[in-house]
Amino acid sequence: xxxxxxxxxxxxxxxxxxxxxxxxxxxxxxxxxxxxxxxxxxxxxxxxxxxxxxxxxxxxxxxxxxxxxxxxxxxxxxxxxxxxxxxxxxxxxxxxxxxxxxxxxxxxxxxxxxxxxxxxxxxxxxxxxxxxxxxxxxxxxxxxxxxxxxxxxxxxxxxxxxxxxxxxxxxxxxxxxxxxxxxxxxxxxxxxxxxxxxxxxxxxxxxxxxxxxxxxxxxxxxxxxxxxxxxxxxxxxxxxxxxxxxxxxxxxxxxxxxxxxxxxxxxxxxxxxxxxxxxxxxxxxxxxxxxxxxxxxxxxxxxxxxxxxxxxxxxxxxxxxxxxxxxxxxxxxxxxxxxxxxxxxxxxxxxxxxxxxxxxxxxxxxxxxxxxxxxxxxxxxxxxxxxxxxxxxxxxxxxxxxxxxxxxxxxxxxxxxxxxxxxxxxxxxxxxxxx
Amino acid sequence: xxxxxxxxxxxxxxxxxxxxxxxxxxxxxxxxxxxxxxxxxxxxxxxxxxxxxxxxxxxxxxxxxxxxxxxxxxxxxxxxxxxxxxxxxxxxxxxxxxxxxxxxxxxxxxxxxxxxxxxxxxxxxxxxxxxxxxxxxxxxxxxxxxxxxxxxxxxxxxxxxxxxxxxxxxxxxxxxxxxxxxxxxxxxxxxxxxxxxxxxxxxxxxxxxxxxxxxxxxxxxxxxxxxxxxxxxxxxxxxxxxxxxxxxxxxxxxxxxxxxxxxxxxxxxxxxxxxxxxxxxxxxxxxxxxxxxxxxxxxxxxxxxxxxxxxxxxxxxxxxxxxxxxxxxxxxxxxxxxxxxxxxxxxxxxxxxxxxxxxxxxxxxxxxxxxxxxxxxxxxxxxxxxxxxxxxxxxxxxxxxxxxxxxxxxxxxxxxxxxxxxxxxxxxxxxxxxx
Numbered sequence: 001x002x003x004x005x006x007x008x009x010x011x012x013x014x015x016x017x018x019x020x021x022x023x024x025x026x027x028x029x030x031x032x033x034x035x036x037x038x039x040x041x042x043x044x045x046x047x048x049x050x051x052x053x054x055x056x057x058x059x060x061x062x063x064x065x066x067x068x069x070x071x072x073x074x075x076x077x078x079x080x081x082x083x084x085x086x087x088x089x090x091x092x093x094x095x096x097x098x099x100x101x102x103x104x105x106x107x108x109x110x111x112x113x114x115x116x117x118x119x120x121x122x123x124x125x126x127x128x129x130x131x132x133x134x135x136x137x138x139x140x141x142x143x144x145x146x147x148x149x150x151x152x153x154x155x156x157x158x159x160x161x162x163x164x165x166x167x168x169x170x171x172x173x174x175x176x177x178x179x180x181x182x183x184x185x186x187x188x189x190x191x192x193x194x195x196x197x198x199x200x201x202x203x204x205x206x207x208x209x210x211x212x213x214x215x216x217x218x219x220x221x222x223x224x225x226x227x228x229x230x231x232x233x234x235x236x237x238x239x240x241x242x243x244x245x246x247x248x249x250x251x252x253x254x255x256x257x258x259x260x261x262x263x264x265x266x267x268x269x270x271x272x273x274x275x276x277x278x279x280x281x282x283x284x285x286x287x288x289x290x291x292x293x294x295x296x297x298x299x300x301x302x303x304x305x306x307x308x309x310x311x312x313x314x315x316x317x318x319x320x321x322x323x324x325x326x327x328x329x330x331x332x333x334x335x336x337x338x339x340x341x342x343x344x345x346x347x348x349x350x351x352x353x354x355x356x357x358x359x360x361x362x363x364x365x366x367x368x369x370x371x372x373x374x375x376x377x378x379x380x381x382x383x384x385x386x387x388x389x390x391x392x393x394x395x396x397x398x399x400x401x402x403x404x405x406x407x408x409x410x411x412x413x414x415x416x417x418x419x420x421x422x423x424x425x426x427x428x429x430x431x432x433x434x435x
Numbered sequence: 436x437x438x439x440x441x442x443x444x445x446x447x448x449x450x451x452x453x454x455x456x457x458x459x460x461x462x463x464x465x466x467x468x469x470x471x472x473x474x475x476x477x478x479x480x481x482x483x484x485x486x487x488x489x490x491x492x493x494x495x496x497x498x499x500x501x502x503x504x505x506x507x508x509x510x511x512x513x514x515x516x517x518x519x520x521x522x523x524x525x526x527x528x529x530x531x532x533x534x535x536x537x538x539x540x541x542x543x544x545x546x547x548x549x550x551x552x553x554x555x556x557x558x559x560x561x562x563x564x565x566x567x568x569x570x571x572x573x574x575x576x577x578x579x580x581x582x583x584x585x586x587x588x589x590x591x592x593x594x595x596x597x598x599x600x601x602x603x604x605x606x607x608x609x610x611x612x613x614x615x616x617x618x619x620x621x622x623x624x625x626x627x628x629x630x631x632x633x634x635x636x637x638x639x640x641x642x643x644x645x646x647x648x649x650x651x652x653x654x655x656x657x658x659x660x661x662x663x664x665x666x667x668x669x670x671x672x673x674x675x676x677x678x679x680x681x682x683x684x685x686x687x688x689x690x691x692x693x694x695x696x697x698x699x700x701x702x703x704x705x706x707x708x709x710x711x712x713x714x715x716x717x718x719x720x721x722x723x724x725x726x727x728x729x730x731x732x733x734x735x736x737x738x739x740x741x742x743x744x745x746x747x748x749x750x751x752x753x754x755x756x757x758x759x760x761x762x763x764x765x766x767x768x769x770x771x772x773x774x775x776x777x778x779x780x781x782x783x784x785x786x787x788x789x790x791x792x793x794x795x796x797x798x799x800x801x802x803x804x805x806x807x808x809x810x811x812x813x814x815x816x817x818x819x820x821x822x823x824x825x826x827x828x829x830x831x832x833x834x835x836x837x838x839x840x841x842x843x844x845x846x847x848x849x850x851x852x853x854x855x856x857x858x859x860x861x862x863x864x865x866x867x868x869x870x
Contacts, residue, residue, distance in 0.1 A: 254861070353833075357838070363832050367555065399793040408797065417577070419731070
């Protein structure tokens with residue numbers, strides 16, 4: 001048997017049930033906060049010495065110098081050349097598709113001249129140096145390298161510094177190969193909060209960066225939250241989630257497997273199916289029960305579905321869309337007959353997968369958009385990781401003498417109303433009345 | 436006499452001197468952290484009751500209900516109608532220019548179809564509800580209302596909720612009028628960390644929002660930092676700053692007044708002049724000494740210049756540009772003969788003011804771009820507040836059956852390499868090999 005919660009929008013306590021299902025406290029525990037605080041401070045003060053000590057302690061990785069933890073190009077090239085041909089082709093095709101998609105996101109500078117010669121505009125430039133954190137160990141995903149590094153490369157970032165922990169010295173060859181395919185500039189076998197500290201503050205060997213992106217465990221998340229402001233960060237990610245809206249016409253096994261593909265990430269992952277047909281929910285549950293024993297990660301799937309899975313029965317598809325918007329999911333699959341129409345009614349989602357043939361898994365690897373998406377209802381205000389995370393803007397203002405007078409009179413008036421007379425006089429000098 | 440530091444790039448310790456000048460610890464003190472932590476928790480749990488208690492305690496503002504702290508449209512309209520005609524005209528002209536500038540920043544959705552019918556794209560939508568914090572009391576600036584609210588309005592945000600403290604019940608009529616001009620939907624006389632808490636979590640009377648923007652004191656900044664993740668925030672702002680690069684050909688009084696206009700904000704404000712001519716630095720200093728006694732805010736100006744002001748002598752203008760890039764200032768004035776050429780070499784600045792006629796003060800009020808800009812070297816990775824802060828993106832992926840097979844083969848290969856077999860099978864079902 002498979003345990004999964006059932007909800008219906010006709011229940012009087014539906015909203016409370018939904019809130020309980022989607023609640024996520026992303027605050028760090030005191031233990032994590034204290035540990036991370038100490039690590040950040042020590043790396044900031046002691047640099048490489050502290051890094052070596054933490055690497056030995058947390059990853060059982062002993063090195064004489066931090067330079068010895070840097071992976072040279074030759075080793076990455078060898079990893080790429082050592083892949084099976086089909087793996088290499090898949091990695092390179094995925095990288096190419098992700099690159100092509102992100103080129104649509106490039107922003108350009110603009111300027112516009114007014115009648116009196118005053119020019120306003122916006123100068124767009126790439127970040128200089130970016131740090132990418134890639135988790136290691138059991139969750140070492142080459143796809144994370146593609147999805148974080150390629151948008152930075154497309155933006156034109158000068159230098160991409162990647163860190164990835166290598167517990168006991170082990171690092172996935174696919175991860176090294178992905179670093180090579182995406183042209184990572186420097187790669188250090190460092191992980192955890194101390195790697196974030198090294199990127200944020202710089203050490204003798206690890207260069208300090210301007211922004212840090214990439215997923216990580218609770219210590220990494222807390223470290224990113226703490227260095228935010230000193231450097232930029234992408235987001236503080238919660239557990240992965242999917243909402244599938246189905247009209248009841250898709251093969252139940254497809255939907256069952258889509259729910260599994262989310263649930264197999266980890267025990268906190270959330271997989272939710274929304275459908276107006278109670279009988280279809282039964283069919284999907286039956287399919288899940290039939291398929292589960294064969295799954296390699298069945299125990300994780302079982303635990304995730306029991307803790308955070310749900311089958312939700314709604315009155316109609318319009319209500320399904322409203323439920324999805326309230327959840328603001330990271331991934332939203334629209335397995336319905338007119339997915340474009342429904343997508344146009346959705347306001348809050350990280351990524352939408354339209355139509356029965358679009359499995360969410362395609363987006364994790366190779367469809368094009370980054371798989372780094374806002375979780376835990378942050379799609380209400382946040383976007384997928386994109387080129388825009390690696391470009392920034394500078395406002396441009398250039399007044400002609402006539403414009404300086406025209407604008408100066410407005411500015412001086414408002415400045416005096418605010419009691420800021422140096423502002424007023426600075427504007428007035430430009431048209432001869434500052435004395 | 437006027438105290439201001441002199442630096443020269445020919446000094447051996449120049450870099451250390453520059454670092455000391457621009458150092459800013461934006462961390463909150465333990466006292467602020469503890470106080471804010473308690474306020475956030477109480478407002479989250481007790482709602483309106485806690486708000487009323489904090490308003491009475493911090494602003495000496497006693498009200499029976501939070502509704503009584505809401506400013507109705509009629510009162511705002513009356514404030515606008517009560518302005519002097521020139522003040523009203525200045526406010527409305529400034530608002531119109533800010534609106535026109537920001538329309539350039541609107542992003543649109545896009546879709547692109549591939550040869551096999553697969554469609555990728557990006558759906559852009561506005562945030563639903565946004566909170567704008569506007570400081571009150573001595574630093575109650577109507578320009579802050581324009582610069583925070585108008586980008587949200589242009590983005591198409593459904594509802595803008597503004598909060599502004601009214602110590603002893605006093606609120607600037609210009610601030611009320613600016614709320615009317617920009618079409619703020621709801622306005623509450625609430626300030627401090629409890630106002631941020633109300634916007635983040637919602638109370639019985641104050642609606643919870645999706646993102647909070649706007650400047651504030653140390654308590655407000657810490658509260659924003661703490662609610663980040665639950666809602667979006669714009670940035671955690673440090674003190675205001677200007678770097679002026681001058682070739683020595685601008686009237687020294689103009690430059691002196693521009694430095695004053697920055698320094699008059701508060702005693703932490705930073706005003707820095709960079710010039711290749713030592714004699715010109717002397718002339719500007721003499722002009723400052725002559726002009727200072729006449730300034731209304733001379734004591735603030737004097738303190739800011741002594742603490743954080745500097746006159747920096749460089750070898751040439753190219754070096755001046757490099758010094759500015761290292762500072763990554765909020766405001767950069769290029770008072771030189773070919774400002775466009777120099778601007779193109781600048782990578783890190785919030786806003787650039789080109790040419791001798793473009794006083795920075797114009798940007799504070801009415802040139803067009805928002806005056807909410809990245810401070811404390813965050814221009815390395817952050818942008819001015821803009822329409823993009825109030826829009827968000829959703830990735831769109833729609834596979835044709837042929838695309839599902841083409842992409843599914845790549846995804847399945849990579850998923851198996853990562854050990855995520857449910858991902859692989861979910862993709863494989865779509866082309867008939869998932870069993």
